[in-house]
Each structure stands twice: as C-alpha cells, then as structure tokens.
Amino acid sequence: MRYVVGCTEDKRGREAISLALALSRSLAEPTNAELELVHIIPGVPPAEAATRNERVYQEFLQQGAQKWMDRALALVPSSMSARTHIRFAASMAEGLLEAVAVFRANLVVVGAASSGPLRRFTVGSVANALLHSSPVPVALAPSGYLPPREITRITCALGTRAGADSVLEAAVDAAAVRHVPLRLVSLVAMDGEKYRGDRIDAARVHARKTLETAIAGVRNRTIVTADVAQGRSTEAAVEALDWDESEIVLLGSSRLAERSRIFLGSTANKMLRALPVPIVVVPRFYVLVPADAHHGYI
Incomplete structure (x- = not known):
C-alpha cells in the first residue's frame, strides 16, 4: 500500500501526515504501508531556470523545503517506511x-484548507483540483x-446511481483489511421541500432496500450495519448520525465523473460541510489493476 502525502509547511501538512499514519497503522500489516511525503515547489527546478535570479530563488525555496521535510519525516515512526521528495510543478x-x-x-x-473551522472541511484549491481529477482515491483530513x-x-455513504458498487467494494475491502466494522448509510434529505409523510416513508423504504442489497453482497467479509438518516437538508441528515472521532467515511464520485476519475458531486459537497471525520473519495467505476490488487484500495 503506497500513499502520496501532500506536505505543506503548515498545519495542513501535519494533518495530512496524521491521516496517512492513521490509515497505515490500522492495516493488518502496517509495515506493508509506504509513505511518500511529497512537497511541491511552484515552477521549474533550479537547473532549468531561465535566469540566474530565478535559479537562486528556486534553490532558496528548495533549501527551506528540505528543512521542513526533515521535520515531517520525524513525525513518522521509525517502524514505518517513509521517504521525502521535493518536486517542482x-x-x-x-x-x-x-x-x-x-x-x-x-x-x-x-x-x-487552513482557514477551516475545527474538525470541519474547507476545501482549498489543491484539494478541490484533486477532488475533480484524481485517478486514485483522495483522502482529506479535516482541520x-x-x-x-x-x-x-x-x-x-451509499447512493443508488450507477457506479455505487465501486465505492461499496472499496469500503468492504478497507474494512476487511483493517478488521473493523463497516457502516452503510443512506441519507434522506428533503432539501426544503414539504414532503408528505407517505413520501418520506417511501424514500426511507427505498433507501433501506438499497442497503439490504449492499449488505447481501458483502459475503461476510466484515461486520456490516446500516443506517438511514433523515433531515431537512443533506447537512442535517449527516448531523443526525452518530460519529466516532476514530472513523473515516468513504464517498463515491458524481455520475458526471469520467470513468476511473474523481468528480465530487453536489451531495458529497454538502456532506463535507457537516462531516467531522476524515473522508476518502473514490473514483467512479474505480477498478484496481492486477499489479496492485493485492494492496487493496486504501
């Protein structure tokens, strides 16, 4: 299992490392995890600079980044495999x-983003770009x-549209390799509409049937429970659920996403505003290639 961890010289970088450590330590074989701690410097490498001033400036940034990356590496236990990389882009x-x-x-x-409230998400430009283009799952640590x-x-969080099977498979795999329970949730959000009681009941029945079908497909790989949360909005439905600080949430991509690419949909965006725990967003119709199948999804 290999993770690329985006290391910035602020608390975002430390929080990203914290999440990578949590995901790695929870594996059945933590020593199989490899952390690639990556710091990106904008622009070209010093050797490719167009002017002497640009070269000197890029060298200055590189030297400063190396000091930060040395500190970042010290956050990783010596029992785990980790390497630092300074790259230009x-x-x-x-x-x-x-x-x-x-x-x-x-x-x-x-x-x-560093401006986010405690234990909540404010998606900055970097995370936003990754959540709309990455070919592999993206894990995001809350502030x-x-x-x-x-x-x-x-x-x-399981939807009913095409592609939901891939996020379910990734969730089952992630829970099974960590020997932890899997909870499937379906949200029933009125979003301001005045639903009659029978319409709410119909929505809940439909969600429950979807979850029962998903549970049947797990085939005893792990313990599975199911919840249906209802609220006047998606955010209210999320807040109606109980959350453990030591859990993570898997979300699927929008139907607008290209195959094997992430595109964060409107419902997932709304969930981000209310979730107090880390999320992992899985590309649409994500399939492991044979060479990586033994590593798992996350």
Missing part, C-alpha cells in the same frame, strides 16, 4: 498527481485532525 495539485503516477500510489492524502490510536469504523 506548475501547481501543487499537478505535482501531486505526477507523484501518484511516478510512485504508482494507491491513494493521495491532503489536509483541508485540527489528530491521528487516533486505531481506526474503529468505516462508514460508506
């Missing part, structure tokens, strides 16, 4: 996606995230 998102390809990573991990001793539950 037009943007951080572009550089992280290039690193994903170079290192054949299973997952890219980043922190929320103020600290790694728990272990991940105790994985929650999968």
Whole structure:
C-alpha cells in the first residue's frame, strides 16, 4: 500500500501526515504501508531556470523545503517506511498527481484548507483540483485532525446511481483489511421541500432496500450495519448520525465523473460541510489493476 502525502509547511501538512499514519497503522500489516511525503515547489527546478535570479530563488525555496521535510519525516515512526521528495510543478495539485503516477500510489492524502473551522472541511484549491481529477482515491483530513490510536469504523455513504458498487467494494475491502466494522448509510434529505409523510416513508423504504442489497453482497467479509438518516437538508441528515472521532467515511464520485476519475458531486459537497471525520473519495467505476490488487484500495 503506497500513499502520496501532500506536505505543506503548515498545519495542513501535519494533518495530512496524521491521516496517512492513521490509515497505515490500522492495516493488518502496517509495515506493508509506504509513505511518500511529497512537497511541491511552484515552477521549474533550479537547473532549468531561465535566469540566474530565478535559479537562486528556486534553490532558496528548495533549501527551506528540505528543512521542513526533515521535520515531517520525524513525525513518522521509525517502524514505518517513509521517504521525502521535493518536486517542482506548475501547481501543487499537478505535482501531486505526477507523484501518484511516478510512485504508482494507491491513494493521495491532503489536509483541508487552513482557514477551516475545527474538525470541519474547507476545501482549498489543491484539494478541490484533486477532488475533480484524481485517478486514485483522495483522502482529506479535516482541520485540527489528530491521528487516533486505531481506526474503529468505516462508514460508506451509499447512493443508488450507477457506479455505487465501486465505492461499496472499496469500503468492504478497507474494512476487511483493517478488521473493523463497516457502516452503510443512506441519507434522506428533503432539501426544503414539504414532503408528505407517505413520501418520506417511501424514500426511507427505498433507501433501506438499497442497503439490504449492499449488505447481501458483502459475503461476510466484515461486520456490516446500516443506517438511514433523515433531515431537512443533506447537512442535517449527516448531523443526525452518530460519529466516532476514530472513523473515516468513504464517498463515491458524481455520475458526471469520467470513468476511473474523481468528480465530487453536489451531495458529497454538502456532506463535507457537516462531516467531522476524515473522508476518502473514490473514483467512479474505480477498478484496481492486477499489479496492485493485492494492496487493496486504501
């Protein structure tokens, strides 16, 4: 299992490392995890600079980044495999996606925007770009995230549209390899409409049937429970559920996403505003290639 971790010189970088550590330590074989700590410097490498001033400036940034990356590496226990990389790219998102390809990573991990409220998400430009283009799952740590001793539950928000099977498969795999329970949730949000009682009941019945079908497909790989949350909005439905600080949530991509690419949909965006725990967004119709099948999804 190989994770590319976006390391910035602020608390976002520390929170991204914290989430990568939590995901790694919870694996059945934590020593199988490999962390590629990546810092991106905008622009070209010093050797490719067009002018002497540009070269000197890029060298200055590189030297400063190396000090930060040394501190970042010190956050990783010596029992885990971790390497630092300083790369140059037009943007951080572009550089992280290039690193994903170079290192054949299973997952890219980043922190929320630094202006976000505690334990909530404010998606910055880097995360936003990754959540609309990445070919591998993207894990996002909320502001103020600290790694728990272990991940105790994985929650999968399951929709009914085509492509839902891929996020369910990733959730089952993630729960099974960590030996933790899997909770499937379906949200019934009125979004301001005045639903009659019978329409609400019909929506809940439909959601329950969807979850029962999903449970039947798990085939005893892990313990599975199901919840249906109702609220006047998607955010209210999310807040109606109980949340454990040591769990993570898996979300699928919008039907607008290209095959094997992430595109965060409107419902998932609304959920982000209310979720107090880390999320992992899975590309639409995501399928592991044979060479990586033994590593799992996240």
